[in-house]
Amino acid sequence: MSLTDRIARGLEAGWKVTDGATLTHNQTHEADVVVIGTGAGGGTTAEILARAGLSVILVEEGRLYYQKDFKMNELDAYASLYQEGMSRVTKDGAIAVLQGRCVGGSTTVNWTSSFRTPDPTLNHWASRFGLDDLSPDAMRLWFDGREERHNIEPWVTDPNVNNDILRQGCEALGWSWEVIPRNVKGCWNLGYCGVGCPTNAKQGALTTTIPGALDNNARLFHGLRADKLVMKQDRIDHLQASAMAADGVTPSGITVELKAKHFVVAASAIGSPGLLLRSDIPDPHNRIGKRTFLHPVNATIAEMPDTVDPYYGAPQSIYSDEFNFSRGVDGPAGFKLEVPPLHPAMSAGVVPGHGEQQVSDLSKLPRMNSVIALLRDGFHPDSPGGTVSLRDDGSPVLDYPVTDYLWAGLKDAFYKMAEIQFAAGAKQVRLMHLDSPWYTTWADTKAGIDKLTMAPHRVRLFTAHQMGGCGMGNNPEESVVNGFGEHHQVTNLSIHDASVFPTSIGANPQLSVYALAARNSTRLAQKLRS
Amino acid sequence: MSETLPQSVQTEAPATAMDRRSFLRTGLGGALFLGTVSVTAGLSGCASAPAGRDYPMPEAMDQSYEFRFLTRDDIVLFKALLPAMVGPGLAEEQVVRRQQIQATIERIDAGIHQFGPANQKELRGLFDLLNFGLTRVTVARVWSSWENVSPETAHAFLERWRTSGIGLFNNGYIALTKVSNVAFYGHPDHWHLSGYPGPPGFAVDSLPQFKDNA
Numbered sequence: 044m045s046l047t048d049r050i051a052r053g054l055e056a057g058w059k060v061t062d063g064a065t066l067t068h069n070q071t072h073e074a075d076v077v078v079i080g081t082g083a084g085g086g087t088t089a090e091i092l093a094r095a096g097l098s099v100i101l102v103e104e105g106r107l108y109y110q111k112d113f114k115m116n117e118l119d120a121y122a123s124l125y126q127e128g129m130s131r132v133t134k135d136g137a138i139a140v141l142q143g144r145c146v147g148g149s150t151t152v153n154w155t156s157s158f159r160t161p162d163p164t165l166n167h168w169a170s171r172f173g174l175d176d177l178s179p180d181a182m183r184l185w186f187d188g189r190e191e192r193h194n195i196e197p198w199v200t201d202p203n204v205n206n207d208i209l210r211q212g213c214e215a216l217g218w219s220w221e222v223i224p225r226n227v228k229g230c231w232n233l234g235y236c237g238v239g240c241p242t243n244a245k246q247g248a249l250t251t252t253i254p255g256a257l258d259n260n261a262r263l264f265h266g267l268r269a270d271k272l273v274m275k276q277d278r279i280d281h282l283q284a285s286a287m288a289a290d291g292v293t294p295s296g297i298t299v300e301l302k303a304k305h306f307v308v309a310a311s312a313i314g315s316p317g318l319l320l321r322s323d324i325p326d327p328h329n330r331i332g333k334r335t336f337l338h339p340v341n342a343t344i345a346e347m348p349d350t351v352d353p354y355y356g357a358p359q360s361i362y363s364d365e366f367n368f369s370r371g372v373d374g375p376a377g378f379k380l381e382v383p384p385l386h387p388a389m390s391a392g393v394v395p396g397h398g399e400q401q402v403s404d405l406s407k408l409p410r411m412n413s414v415i416a417l418l419r420d421g422f423h424p425d426s427p428g429g430t431v432s433l434r435d436d437g438s439p440v441l442d443y444p445v446t447d448y449l450w451a452g453l454k455d456a457f458y459k460m461a462e463i464q465f466a467a468g469a470k471q472v473r474l475m476h477l478d479s480p481w482y483t484t485w486a487d488t489k490a491g492i493d494k495l496t497m498a499p500h501r502v503r504l505f506t507a508h509q510m511g512g513c514g515m516g517n518n519p520e521e522s523v524v525n526g527f528g529e530h531h532q533v534t535n536l537s538i539h540d541a542s543v544f545p546t547s548i549g550a551n552p553q554l555s556v557y558a559l560a561a562r563n564s565t566r567l568a569q570k571l572r573s
Numbered sequence: 574m575s576e577t578l579p580q581s582v583q584t585e586a587p588a589t590a591m592d593r594r595s596f597l598r599t600g601l602g603g604a605l606f607l608g609t610v611s612v613t614a615g616l617s618g619c620a621s622a623p624a625g626r627d628y629p630m631p632e633a634m635d636q637s638y639e640f641r642f643l644t645r646d647d648i649v650l651f652k653a654l655l656p657a658m659v660g661p662g663l664a665e666e667q668v669v670r671r672q673q674i675q676a677t678i679e680r681i682d683a684g685i686h687q688f689g690p691a692n693q694k695e696l697r698g699l700f701d702l703l704n705f706g707l708t709r710v711t712v713a714r715v716w717s718s719w720e721n722v723s724p725e726t727a728h729a730f731l732e733r734w735r736t737s738g739i740g741l742f743n744n745g746y747i748a749l750t751k752v753s754n755v756a757f758y759g760h761p762d763h764w765h766l767s768g769y770p771g772p773p774g775f776a777v778d779s780l781p782q783f784k785d786n787a
């Protein structure tokens with residue numbers, strides 16, 4: 044394989060990268076800072092600290108996969124790049140949780156939509172959680188900086204048909220729509236962002252901040268799971284970690300102890316609160332794992348009269364915020380409307396059914412469009428989010444009860460999505476619900492949704508955006524870290540990932556994670572060097 | 574609605590249905606129950622060990638796959654379920670059909686291996702419940718052992734769990750269909766069923782990872 048790939052070249056040039064599966068004896072290492080997790084937050088943190096001259100060790104539970112491995116193959120990708128081999132669900136099984144588990148974290152498999160944190164969200168954080176320092180004005184420079192670092196620009200190529208249907212439907216109904224900014228450089232418009240970008244066009248952590256950190260002498264252990272932060276008096280002394288075998292799921296029995304002056308946890312929502320709970324980190328107000336948010340997603344599919352090819356082309360390029368903040372930041376549940384890419388394995392897992400009906404439904408794939416609604420959870424008292432706890436084996440699990448407030452929002456979203464699809468010329472529409480038939484008119488759909496049972500399992504729910512569980516705020520009684528990601532009780536612990544958000548974002552979260560991690564790492568670097 | 578079945582099929586087992594329903598009404602009861610079944614099944618000598626290379630597919634041409642999660646009983650279960658699950662998607666020709674079923678079961682096993690211990694435990698509970706005679710009859714309401722279950726009976730079972738008002742059964746339905754559908758429709762051999770042409774040829778032709786020795 045030619046060495047044009049950034050990772051292949053770096054490895055050749057002697058980057059300090061260790062595959063946990065190759066370790067044969069227990070060992071101890073030391074650095075200024077240990078960063079746990081290599082996704083949006085961990086990558087950003089490691090690069091900024093390493094550039095500032097600090098010695099950094101990165102710890103990643105998943106394995107290192109890069110261009111040579113990205114062959115546009117769904118089954119391999121889901122098994123190797125996603126948490127729990129793509130089988131992660133909430134505690135009662137009602138919400139499928141899509142989350143990355145590899146070097147680059149969820150950014151290696153995400154769909155490249157890149158939004159700034161909406162102003163109403165930042166303003167709500169200021170008034171509700173005392174986070175005045177994160178005002179839109181104060182954050183602007185950090186968004187500017189990260190947009191440059193990740194090459195974020197509105198997508199100038201025409202949207203694929205799947206996205207264009209959302210645009211057409213909104214246009215016909217007089218609803219707003221916009222073009223999505225993406226973090227790509229020289230994108231081939233292929234549509235395989237969710238299984239690892241095969242061209243290196245995606246500017247996620249894997250192709251930007253991770254190489255940046257490794258170029259600056261950081262050391263990366265992958266296939267190494269952070270088990271426990273071990274305290275000595277009131278500070279963390281070291282991280283205890285377990286090496287995983289080459290299959291990525293079985294611990295090999297080898298353990299690694301990592302000592303540092305400071306520890307940055309960036310294992311994301313579910314993962315970070317899980318690590319803190321396993322470590323018995325002081326939590327006087329019982330906040331760890333609470334208020335975990337998901338942007339719960341429901342979906343409709345449509346059979347269009349003409350070819351859609353929903354598996355090809357930039358997966359997300361059009362969105363509508365018509366119903367997102369329009370009824371007030373803390374009014375009825377608002378939602379962002381987008382479309383998902385549809386490849387056969389993903390579609391077979393998302394469209395519920397079996398037998399003849401399933402063969403017939405999936406045979407429509409080339410003419411299929413899907414619209415998804417991402418609910419803005421955590422802004423209203425009746426949307427308190429979910430709670431992370433530990434299973435017997437120490438792994439984290441999220442209990443996320445869907446409240447009546449959210450069911451109302453999900454039902455509302457079913458109406459809006461189906462209406463858009465018919466307005467764009469759909470022949471028939473099916474709700475992703477166990478009871479839904481194909482509806483051939485908007486009037487029938489409307490009547491069907493009126494009677495629909497909104498219940499767990501029957502409504503198919505998904506999440507690709509896990510947030511919260513180590514919420515930030517000024518009041519230690521209701522938060523885990525302050526606005527700089529610094530733990531309220533433990534002085535050498537920071538959290539730099541999506542788990543610090545005190546509500547959901549109300550937009551796809553990666554740029555919010557990048558920007559906040561950049562801001563907080565810049566401050567941390569100054570503190571640690573002085 | 575196209576998938577609704579005649580009433581007679583849905584109420585195949587009237588006798589004990591109601592008490593089971595009330596027993597399983599709460600999620601907690603259900604969870605405890607599944608746990609008990611796993612233990613009972615283990616104690617009563619149900620094969621709970623992964624089938625390894627020793628599995629009941631005498632017709633298989635290639636015996637090289639080593640099962641790491643599915644037991645011999647689970648394999649029998651999926652052999653009974655897949656014809657209902659992916660139905661007309663399977664080939665008519667018997668040899669090809671058997672190979673498709675075998676390969677799909679192998680992919681289901683490989684997929685579950687990557688799920689990790691926690692979700693494997695959940696699936697173990699579900700599969701044991703379906704395999705253990707007493708619960709197969711009382712909870713799944715499937716009268717004969719899976720070996721002798723026809724595609725029609727398997728379909729009726731799936732329909733009962735899909736249309737049930739009990740979330741636990743809906744959840745079981747989703748778990749069974751998801752692992753099967755992904756393993757079946759996701760594989761290149763069956764892409765033609767969804768009309769998916771595969772990754773764009775121009776990209777495959779020009780990217781280094783698709784070249785020989787990549």
Ligand SMILES: Cc1cc2nc3c(=O)[nH]c(=O)nc-3n(C[C@H](O)[C@H](O)[C@H](O)COP(=O)(O)OP(=O)(O)OC[C@H]3O[C@@H](n4cnc5c(N)ncnc54)[C@H](O)[C@@H]3O)c2cc1C
Nearest residue numbers: 080082083084104148149154155156269311540541551553
């Ligand atoms: C399919 C998909 C599509 C998405 N699309 C978009 C999109 O288009 N736009 C957008 O803005 N967002 C998108 N997202 C979400 C976005 O990628 C995440 O919100 C973001 O990456 C979160 O950053 P993070 O640093 O919190 O966590 P991550 O980027 O997920 O990184 C966390 C890392 O920590 C590791 N880890 C966890 N536990 C441990 C442990 N115990 N020890 C060691 N390592 C551990 C994980 O393996 C993971 O690699 C998508 C996500 C998915 C899954």
Ligand code: SF4
Nearest residue numbers: 230231233234236240
């Ligand atoms: S559309 Fe294709 S080339 Fe572009 S970022 Fe996604 S996977 Fe990479």
